[in-house]
Amino acid sequence: MIEESLTVANAPTAAAAPPAAREIGKVRGRNVNVFYGEKQALFDVNLDIERNQVTSLIGPSGCGKSTFLRCINRMNDTIPICRVTGEILLDGEDIYNPDIDVVELRARVGMVFQKPNPFPKSIFENVAYGPRIHGMAQDKNELEEIVISSIRRAGLWAEVKDRLAEPGTSLSGGQQQRLCIARAIATKPEVLLMDEPCSALDPIATAVIEELIDELRENFTIVIVTHSMQQAARVSQKTAFFHLGKLIEEGGTEDIFTNPKHKQTQDYITGRIG
Amino acid sequence: MTEQTVTTAIHSVHTSGAARGRLRKRYRAERIFKLLGQLAILVSVAFLVTLLSTIVWKGLPAFTYNFASIPFDLSAVDTSNLAKADYDAVVREGIRARFPDVTSRSDRKLLGSLLSSGAPIILREQVLAHPADLDRADAFSVPISDYADLYLKGQITASTWEDGGVAATVGSDGETITLTASEVRFGPVLATIARRLESEAVATRSRLAGALRSQERMTAELAGLNAQIAAGPAAADRVWIDAGVARLTTALAALATQIADLEAAATELEARAVSAKDGESLTPADPSLLIYAGDAAIKVEALTPTTASGVLLHGGVPTDLSGWRMRLIDVSEANRKLSDREIVWTDQLVAEGYVKAGFNWIFATRGASREPEMAGVLGALVGSILTLVVTLGLSFPIGVGAAVYLEEFAPKNRWTTFIEVNINNLAAVPSIVFGLLGLAVFLNFFGLDRSAPYVGGMVLALMTLPIIIIASRAALRAVPPSIREAAFGIGASPLQTVMHHVLPLAMPGIMTGTIIGMAHALGETAPLLMIGMVAFVVDIPGGFADPATLLPVQIFMWADFPEPAFEQRTSAAILVLLGFLVAMNALAVILRKQFERRW
DSSP: OHHHHHHHHHSOOTTTSSOTTOOOOSEEEEEEEEEETTEEEEEEEEEEEOTTOEEEEEOSTTSSHHHHHHHHTTGGGGSTTEEEEEEEEETTEETTSTTSOHHHHHHHEEEEOSSOOOOSSBHHHHHHHHHHHTTOOSSHHHHHHHHHHHHHHTTOHHHHTTOTTSBGGGSOHHHHHHHHHHHHHHTOOSEEEEESTTTTSOHHHHHHHHHHHHHHTTTOEEEEEOSOHHHHHHHOSEEEEEETTEEEEEEEHHHHHHSOSSHHHHHHHTTSOO | OHHHHHHHHHHHTOOSHHHHHHHHHHHHHHHHHHHHHHHHHHHHHHHHHHHHHHHHHHHGGGGEEEEEOOOOOOTTSOGGGGGGSOHHHHHHHHHHHHOTTOOSHHHHHHHHTTBOTTHHHHHHHHHHHOGGGTTOTTSOOEEBOHHHHHHHTTOSOOEEEEEOOSOEEEEEOSSOEEEEESSOOSHHHHHHHHHHHHHHHHHHHHHHHHHHHHHHHHHHHHHHHHHHHHTOOOHHHHHHHHHHHHHHHHHHHHHHHHHHHHHHHHHHHHHHHHHGGGOEEOOTTSOEEEEEETTEEEEEEEEOSSEEEEEEEESOOOSOOTTOEEEEESSOGGGSSSOHHHHHHHHHHHHTTOEEEEEOHHHHHOOOOSSGGGOOSHHHHHHHHHHHHHHHHHHHHHHHHHHHIIIIISOOSHHHHHHHHHHHHHHTSOHHHHHHHIIIIIIIISOOOTTOHHHHHHHHHHHHHHHHHHHHHHHHHTSOHHHHHHHHHHTOOHHHIIIIIIHHHHHHHHHHHHHHHHHHHHTOOHHHHHTTOSOOOOSOOOSTTSOOOOHHHHHHHHHHOOOHHHHHHHHHHHHHHHHHHHHHHHHHHHHHHHHHTTO
């Protein structure tokens, strides 16, 4: 099985073929290799993320989809042994350029994590923290406005409007995750990265978040890592399939799910590997 | 309820006999483990309660003291120069005025020792503080002597009072006063004395028996040596044999005298024990018998079943003997530091209302002293506080800073590992080594002040640092990484992440470590020995550079003093130390709660 998948992976793929010509991508990965110490986690990934679309990254565990996601806002920098080669362009600018300020990059590329991780502070403070450290508000009223609009856009306003001073950790899991989304969009990022945002949630909370993702697409470019094929099919317009650190196939979500070009992709989405 | 479910479980799931046996064994093991745990807790609680109650029991009396508010005659004092007045004389005359009938030189000296030798100092302080009260009779109170205070607290001796009960007459030949009861009254006292004499005789006899046994052994040894001499030994052997003979002969001679003395003493004691019921003289080795009649107190020196004769300790020869009383003081005069006469005087001062117990403000407000009644704990307490302020001020920021750097910023390489290992080792270094370091570096190399709180604080900070660093690192590591990710994800810089999120969350743990370190430092004596903080410091330190001593050091020094009143003060100082510790911990708990609310 592994032998087979390796041979296929080594064959020239559609993903590797059409490069530079497409300038419209918000984020463009070019020959991205990631190493954790000696171990290589990503092999020559070339992937374009389109503006105002939801791109889902799918693949079995350990395939490198989260690694790729975390390359986009350089969260991998926090891991000392991690090394990235190749380039990732955000609006044509290489984010691994030494001149790039990571703090500013992360303000432009927000992130939502697998497990809801609100700060142990009030709901208001959770959302206000980002705008505050980036100096996005001139005064208290402006900050309040940003916070309230972010919570509104995260679809949480009705539930928390009377309890903004309560700790964020007192909310339910689904609410916490929406709070984290509100926190991420409060800094007005251009790209929103979501690392399995619904894996810790029940189906109802998941549905709410998925709906929210669809709404947010209007203003943000969204990249979502998910283990749920149905979720990828429901929320994304573009899907990329990773396997063993390689990008096997990418394309319109519908194409991938109805007419996968690679056997591995087909096996994965039909549940035969992974 | 639980038992019920257990039984059903046995029957339903564990079908085979062996399985049921295993289950029973498991339950038994759990029961035994629980029991052992409870036993361990019980034992430690028992130890703790014993320890605390002993210290409290011993230390609490030191928080009160008996002060004498004798009307001091300050009319002779020059009011324009109060600081230079002769307060020794004022105090001396004050106490003498209360006992005008005490005339002999030695008695007046004894009378003077009823008050503390620090009384003039205290009086001077009070006069200087309240010069307007010079004419008021009860304006000033001075401490009585430590032994008189111990006596009033019932720690010198127990005594039993008995009513005379029978009619009696009194006669006096000038020196000796004899009280004659109308019937046999002193039989029980004489019986007590006879019993004591008997037991002493028995003890002497057993010592005599021991001496006789050694005599026998030595005689046999000597005979053996003499036999060897008779056999004509080699010249070389002859030397040590002669030496042995000489040694044994001297020892035997000494032993013979001792045996004779013991024999005589035992015979005498036995004779006295037999005759005691008919009359006996009371020696200082016997419990004291005092007879009170009217305002007179008679110390009995000779006793027969119906008569008691002795000397007057206080008052005049009594004329009215109705309601006379006997008082037996259990501890013999030879075995206590307060004579019968002083006891009577002290009682007199209490009866006249001059001596009253009160809060021991001397202990609470003064520094060290050789006189237990003048010794206070405040100097050491202030010294401890000053030192700990320096320790906290140095070790907390440095320790937390080091921990934050090592945990959050430092690259993980050979150097940081090396530093980490060494910090862990430092925590295990005996504290006296830090004292040596302080001596060598701070005192000898940098030439800083000896006995100064800031140097002590620096040494203790060195000792506390590893504890704080290790605890802080553990606390930082316990902060969930998701919090860091969240902060980084929003675009917080590493420093912002640490300052805004990680450090506040780790603070309770850091504070626990700090309080452990500070408690450690508070109780530390060894390193301070090296930098001269085991000093006899009378003044209360006013700043970080003043000579000071610390509570544990003070306890250590007081424990060495022979006066029994210092034993109380030692326990009381331990109580102060424990109180300080509890206060510090309470503060830490409050601060912790404050930080924990932010979770």
